[in-house]
Amino acid sequence: MFDDLRDLYQEVILDHGRKPRNFRRLEGANRVARGDNPLCGDRMELFVNVTPEGRIAEAAFQGRGCAISMASASLMTETVQGKTQAEATELAGKFRELAMSGVCPDCGASLADEMERLQPLAGVHEFPSRVKCATLAWHTLNAALADGAEERKATSE
Amino acid sequence: MDGHFAASDAGLDVARIREDFPILAQTVRGKPLVFLDSAASAQKPRQVVSAMVRCMETAYANVHRGPYYLSEQATDAYEAARAAVARFLGAGDAREVVFTRNATESINLVAHSYGRGVLRPGQAVLVSEMEHHANIVPWQMLRDERGVELRVCRVTEAGEIDLEDLSAKLADGKVGLVAVTHMSNVLGTVTPAERIAALAHEAGAKVLFDGSQAAVHRRVDVQAIGADFYVFTGHKLYGPTGIGVLWARAELLDRMPPFLGGGEMISSVTFERSEWAPAPAKFEAGTPPIVEAVGLRAAVDYVSAIGMPAAEAHERRLVDHAMRRLSDVEGLTVLGRAQDRGGVFSFALDNAHPHDLSTLLDRAGIAVRAGRHCAEPLHARFGLEGGTCRASFGLYTTVDEVDTLAEALAKAREFFN
Numbered sequence: 001m002f003d004d005l006r007d008l009y010q011e012v013i014l015d016h017g018r019k020p021r022n023f024r025r026l027e028g029a030n031r032v033a034r035g036d037n038p039l040c041g042d043r044m045e046l047f048v049n050v051t052p053e054g055r056i057a058e059a060a061f062q063g064r065g066c067a068i069s070m071a072s073a074s075l076m077t078e079t080v081q082g083k084t085q086a087e088a089t090e091l092a093g094k095f096r097e098l099a100m101s102g103v104c105p106d107c108g109a110s111l112a113d114e115m116e117r118l119q120p121l122a123g124v125h126e127f128p129s130r131v132k133c134a135t136l137a138w139h140t141l142n143a144a145l146a147d148g149a150e151e152r153k154a155t156s157e
Numbered sequence: 158m159d160g161h162f163a164a165s166d167a168g169l170d171v172a173r174i175r176e177d178f179p180i181l182a183q184t185v186r187g188k189p190l191v192f193l194d195s196a197a198s199a200q201k202p203r204q205v206v207s208a209m210v211r212c213m214e215t216a217y218a219n220v221h222r223g224p225y226y227l228s229e230q231a232t233d234a235y236e237a238a239r240a241a242v243a244r245f246l247g248a249g250d251a252r253e254v255v256f257t258r259n260a261t262e263s264i265n266l267v268a269h270s271y272g273r274g275v276l277r278p279g280q281a282v283l284v285s286e287m288e289h290h291a292n293i294v295p296w297q298m299l300r301d302e303r304g305v306e307l308r309v310c311r312v313t314e315a316g317e318i319d320l321e322d323l324s325a326k327l328a329d330g331k332v333g334l335v336a337v338t339h340m341s342n343v344l345g346t347v348t349p350a351e352r353i354a355a356l357a358h359e360a361g362a363k364v365l366f367d368g369s370q371a372a373v374h375r376r377v378d379v380q381a382i383g384a385d386f387y388v389f390t391g392h393k394l395y396g397p398t399g400i401g402v403l404w405a406r407a408e409l410l411d412r413m414p415p416f417l418g419g420g421e422m423i424s425s426v427t428f429e430r431s432e433w434a435p436a437p438a439k440f441e442a443g444t445p446p447i448v449e450a451v452g453l454r455a456a457v458d459y460v461s462a463i464g465m466p467a468a469e470a471h472e473r474r475l476v477d478h479a480m481r482r483l484s485d486v487e488g489l490t491v492l493g494r495a496q497d498r499g500g501v502f503s504f505a506l507d508n509a510h511p512h513d514l515s516t517l518l519d520r521a522g523i524a525v526r527a528g529r530h531c532a533e534p535l536h537a538r539f540g541l542e543g544g545t546c547r548a549s550f551g552l553y554t555t556v557d558e559v560d561t562l563a564e565a566l567a568k569a570r571e572f573f574n
């Protein structure tokens with residue numbers, strides 16, 4: 001009955017949705033942000049440890065949400081590990097494009113491997129009401145990395 | 158209207174009713190549409206649509222203004238709608254019916270005009286845990302602005318208003334207004350309005366019922382209930398969007414200052430001062446929802462022609478069937494088990510988030526709502542901060558559709574396993 005939904009709910013997504021990786025509070029994180037999707041009640045807290053050289057040593061999150069938002073956050077924390085802040089921001093932009101359109105034309109240019117790992121989420125573009133579920137984690141990451149923000153918060157709106 | 162709705166032993170002739178709702182005949186994603194989101198907004202029968210079109214094509218002008226034929230026609234239609242709503246609610250006098258934009262505006266009107274005009278700092282407003290945000294936020298605003306206390310009556314595990322807690326919170330005599338729902342948009346619980354009104358009155362409080370759901374599912378008689386204020390919204394009652402109703406006892410409307418200022422609501426204006434028109438005009442500033450009132454009247458006529466007893470019997474059948482079928486779905490939790498419940502079911506699957514579940518159901522052509530249905534505190538009360546899915550029934554809902562839902566839920570659980 002739901003076979004055509006396997007594009008959206010690929011095994012990777014269901015797996016990360018059920019058992020999100022890096023799902024914990026990161027003690028000593030030097031960047032923290034909260035992400036909220038007020039419409040559906042999804043919420044997450046993202047912890048990032050950025051080295052003095054500006055690399056993401058570690059990222060972790062806690063929260064609640066649908067399979068798409070949990071899987072997206074889980075995959076994100078894996079993908080950004082070891083990246084520079086600039087690379088993470090670039091990934092966030094490319095991911096947004098992938099989630100909204102299903103393709104990312106200039107993904108080959110840089111960070112191609114990382115985008116490959118995020119590819120299973122491309123299916124959301126066919127579900128306009130679900131795109132925000134996939135992008136919430138990345139909005140939250142942007143908020144966490146933003147300079148000078150006192151209280152770091154992102155919403156999916 | 159002709160008698161083709163007459164209930165037989167088998168209940169409503171739902172097939173006939175569905176012919177009045179052309180939107181239901183479509184397929185969605187290759188499956189017949191199963192529309193189970195009437196509690197958010199109901200579909201509109203042809204009778205409503207054509208009444209509105211007829212008004213605009215033949216008898217439309219602004220009301221209460223032009224001394225000419227068309228304006229008189231429109232004014233008559235607008236005031237006839239008011240009278241029809243008064244009869245629908247069992248009100249004694251059509252002047253007690255105020256047209257607003259929706260239920261939300263009706264409650265805000267009371268919070269503004271009764272809350273700020275009549276209630277005093279130190280008095281309290283008592284709501285319940287099962288309110289829609291529309292019956293919470295206006296009172297919070299009043300509290301923050303005027304120092305009126307906001308109290309919250311508990312809801313029991315079964316999803317009913319805890320009447321003992323209600324009495325306890327009324328006991329000190331400080332509550333000036335009890336504002337509670339007549340039917341929960343999440344639990345389907347129909348609240349014991351008469352009993353609540355009696356308790357409120359014994360404690361010297363007035364009582365407002367949010368009838369947004371109840372007016373669709375139950376025969377309402379504001380006088381028999383003993384209500385002081387009763388609100389509902391047109392679009393859930395098979396009427397158009399953009400029109401809501403506030404009914405209030407005349408002496409209360411007389412004591413209340415206006416809500417919005419402008420045309421229609423005054424009897425005289427100079428730059429020094431204005432004098433208010435009597436109710437209901439006092440509360441209807443500006444050009445009112447004329448065509449929408451005509452549509453609402455057609456909706457009220459439609460529902461009345463079917464008859465609430467027949468509609469309730471049909472709904473009872475759906476509710477009983479849904480209770481049985483849903484309790485057979487493994488891993489499914491249905492919120493609330495009130496004695497008196499209407500056709501609204503909120504549920505959660507143990508292995509699927511409501512959002513994922515509704516995406517699956519959508520693929521099966523089934524429209525349900527996912528989230529917290531504008532009742533965040535109630536979901537917190539039941540430990541379901543992540544929300545629920547909600548299926549809600551209307552006159553056109555069939556037993557087969559309930560089966561389709563139950564089958565899809567069982568398959569969805571397999572899908573996520």
Ligand SMILES: Cc1ncc(COP(=O)(O)O)c(C=O)c1O
Nearest residue numbers: 259260261289291342367369390
């Ligand atoms: C119980 C209840 N109260 C109030 C409302 C608000 O109705 P409206 O949005 O039409 O003002 C709704 C519907 O959303 C409701 O279900």
